[in-house]
Amino acid sequence: MTTSSQAPQTMPAPHEHTAPDTPSHAELVARAAALRDRLWEEAPRADRDRRLDERTVDAIRDAGLFRLLTPRRSGGYETDSRTLLDVVTELGRGCGSAAWVTGVLNAGNFVAALFPDEAREEVWGKNPDAGVALVLGPGAPAHRVEGGALVTAKWPYSSGSLHCDWAVLTLPVRDGDAEPVPYLALVPMRDTTVEDTWFITGLRGTGSNTIVVDGKTVPDHRLIPLASALDGTLPPRHPEETLYRCSFSGVLLTSLLGAQLGEVRAALELVLEKAPKRSINASNYTSQVQSVTFQTTVAEAATKIDTALFHAYRLTGDIDAHARRGEMPDVPTRTRVRTDSAYASRQCREAVDLLVTAHGTSAFAEFNPLQRIWRDVNVAGRHAGFGAGIPEEMYGRVLLGEDPRAVSFLL
Structure with a gap:
């Protein structure tokens, strides 16, 4: 795929905050860009087969792009949300499904890092490239048992x-007759089965199927309260790991934006x-270039893409600035981050509508x-994080001085 010199340019890279043995922001983005042509060629197959080819996943893994938010002490890069955004955007210029999966697995790694060291060791002790899926929709309630929670549910x-x-x-966990309390449960895929249920019009290659857990016990060290994870009130595992003090929902939404930004830029x-x-x-008109209507339409689309980038970079700037200070963003900032992500996503959707109209029926x-x-x-x-007018x-x-958590827990 040829890159037009007229396409919108990305903003300057953020300041580097990396250890000597950690790849820089520029290096990680370059690794993603090097995969773009390959992903572009393989994207139709992923769409047709409803899954990514294992060689595609291996190429992303071999480039170290599943390690972006994995702790350094576990062999990861422990970068920041801006790096996550820019890497996933580059991948999205080749294949939206590959970018989406890369974003989600990195967000899952971020959340896995919130768990105690015993759980971290299980995840990354033998494999620093391990990827962790993340599902925020609740399954059926589990029951508290000695040493953990007994789970039978689908996601x-x-x-x-x-x-x-x-x-x-x-995972809602019920202790006796009390109302269930929502937790995050860290589960090895060997304890699950995957039902083939992803028959959707778009992002078909993501393989976003249904995870099933049937009668497995999740031990206490692999359970953390959802509310504490969202509010940043979990006990700090390692004070120097300031990345994990930043906005949980902000990282999740950043991970989902990159695929959209990359694909609309490719369009x-x-x-x-x-x-x-x-x-x-x-x-x-013998050429679309001659048409004033075509000119103004692509100009409007390009402006919407730039607008999406501005909001995406503002929200990652907010997240990363707080993380570098080891602070959780306050509720107004986290709410604006969510709104920025929804607005950026809508600009991408409107831009791609303009572009297919400008290009024509073909x-x-x-x-x-x-x-x-x-x-x-x-x-x-239309992902729940962006849609239905909830962020706005x-x-x-x-x-208006009201509590946004009366509307949604995702903040």
């Missing part, structure tokens, strides 16, 4: 379930590349990558 929409080693699952590049050789039917031909990108971005933008409602409550 649909488990992105990366075909390629992860562990999963963090949201703009493709439309601009093809325009000189495409006429406009039922007009006197954008929806099965051979045309634009129709796959259009499907992917439209499905991604939460931000409005903050602006």
Whole structure:
């Protein structure tokens, strides 16, 4: 795929805060960019097969791109949310499904790092490249037993379930007759089965199937309260690991934005590349480039992409600045982060709509990558973290002095 010089440019990279043995932000983004052409070629197969090819996953793993948010003491890079965003965006310029899975597994690794050292050792002790899926939709309630919780439940929409080693699952735990309390449960994939349930229009290659746990006990050291994880009130495992004091929901939403940003940038590049050789039917224009309407449409799409990037970079800047200080962002900041992510996602969706309209009806031909990108971005933008107007409602409550957590726990 050719990259147009007219496509929007990314903003300057953030300040580097890496140890000598940790790849820099620029190096990690370059590794992702080096995979882009390969991913572009393999994306149609992932879409058709409803899963990523194992060689694709191996290439991402071999580039170290599952280690972005894994603790350094566990062999990871322990970078930041801006690096996560930029790496996943580069992958998204090649394949949205590969980018989405990479983002989710890195977010899962971030959450796994919130667990005690005993659990961390189980996850990464023998494999620093281990990936952890993350599902925030709750399963059926578990029952407290001696030393843990007995679990029989299902979790649909488990992105990366075909390629992860562990999963963090949201689990209501009932102790006796008391009301269930939501926990995060860290479960090895060997204790699960995966039901093939992902028959969705877009992001088909993510293999976001259903994880099933049937009669397994999750030990206490692999259970943490969901509310404490979201609010940053878990006891700090290692004070120097300031990354894990930052916004849980912010990292999750960042991990999901990159695929959309990458794909919509690829769509703009493709439309601009093809325009000189495409006429406009039922007009006197022998090239789309000659049309003022085409010019203004691609300009509007490019501006929406830039706007999405501005908001994405503002939210990662907020997250990372607090993390470097070892502080959890306050409720208004976390609410604005969620709204920024939703607004950026909507700009991507609106931009890709403009681009397929500008390109013409052939954008929806099965051979045309634009129709796959259009499907992917439209499905991604309806993720619960971005959709249904909930982020905007939460931000409005903050602006009016009300508690946004009355609307949603994801903050």
